[in-house]
Amino acid sequence: MTALAEVRIGLLGFGTVGQAVARLLREHGPWIEARTGKRLVLVGALVRNPDRHPDAGIPLTTRAEDLLDHRTADIVVEVLGGVEPALTYITAAMEQGQSVVTANKEVLAYHGSDLAELARRRGVALAFEASVAGGTPLLDPLLSHLALTPVYSISAVLNGTTNFMLNAMEEGLDFAQALRRAQRLGYAEADPGADLSGQDAVRKLVLLVREVWGVDVRPEAVPVLGIEALSPAVLARMRRIGLRVRLVAQAVLDCSAGCVQLAVLPRAMGADHLFASLKGPDNAIAVRTATGDYTLIGPGAGGLATAHAVLADLVRVAAGYRPPQAPADAAVRLAPDPWREQFWVLGGEDAPEPEGVPWEPVARAWHLTPPLTVAEVADWLSRHPGFAAVTREDPEEAGSDG
């Protein structure tokens, strides 16, 4: 009988995702060993406060150096969140020869290029399947397979919390209740403002764009409108004319100009649109390539689903896998002109006409703007509480509720 190869893993973080990684290995260890020939052993986890985890079942430490040591752990899993100290720890691990698996899109959005370069120089792996779309196997099929021919556009729902909340608000929960439930289920970021404002989706989009086209974009450069202004009343008005709202991240390549346009916006779409049918915290990505259109769909948040993506990276990295490098010489750049679109501006059931708005009224309390930048719309919304702005996913099908 072949001896199992033992792989020692140091967990940085023992929250929603860290605990779920431990649970997967505890409950499915024999299955994983039988399929992979690897015994994945958790040697310990870094936390701030060990007293909060009396039943951890693995050694806990508050000293990162206990795990950032290749004599202790072969692979480090970073599931702390945030930029620091995650950046320092990932860097230290790779500097002294440990491979890293992370779910942290924030640190990757800001420092992904430098970290990938460090991994390449040190001959270790930096794997991050769980950082985009949680448990959905998205990066591997996109980067190892679909992006082997030119990618022309990406349209995606990349945040589980907001998708869950939009569904929950349609089912009768108010905004605060829907958010609390998403937090309780482990979908939201430690600071849920990043989910609601669209920043979390921006970070994931920035990551995708770097990996697919080699363009390094600062998250601040991406036009974004979140879901903060959406209420059950606004969503109910949409539903009455057969529309649902999703927070959609888009990257569109303008081949003739060599530019890519990016935006994250709430978009209204017919109930038969694939994104409209996404349940709970599900995510989806639609990719247009030189060989056709492809769609991937699956759970975008949640401990176990995300831990599954971490596990997939662990098994591959333990077998010597190195994720594909982003293209080195970007042939495309970020479009210099800001994204402009027509927006629908609308209030809830009893919202008055928005005063002093020169835009064309579409129906009672609905107004269609001329093409505007996201900054212009955000500025208008900040001065008109109670109103929301959405764009159309498929503008030619615009409806009216009289």
Ligand SMILES: NC(=O)C1=CN([C@@H]2O[C@H](COP(=O)(O)OP(=O)(O)OC[C@H]3O[C@@H](n4cnc5c(N)ncnc54)[C@H](OP(=O)(O)O)[C@@H]3O)[C@@H](O)[C@H]2O)C=CC1
């Ligand atoms: N939750 C999800 O569905 C998904 C999350 N992610 C990403 O995974 C990462 C982890 O998320 P999640 O598990 O939800 O986060 P949690 O907030 O639930 O857990 C964070 C863990 O990290 C520990 N921690 C945080 N900061 C420090 C620090 N400075 N020193 C030591 N320990 C620290 C916390 O310790 P303590 O327990 O003592 O508080 C906690 O155990 C994030 O990057 C997130 O964006 C990605 C996809 C999906």
Ligand SMILES: N[C@@H](CC=O)C(=O)O
């Ligand atoms: N807060 C994130 C977690 C996964 O990335 C989300 O809701 O998508």
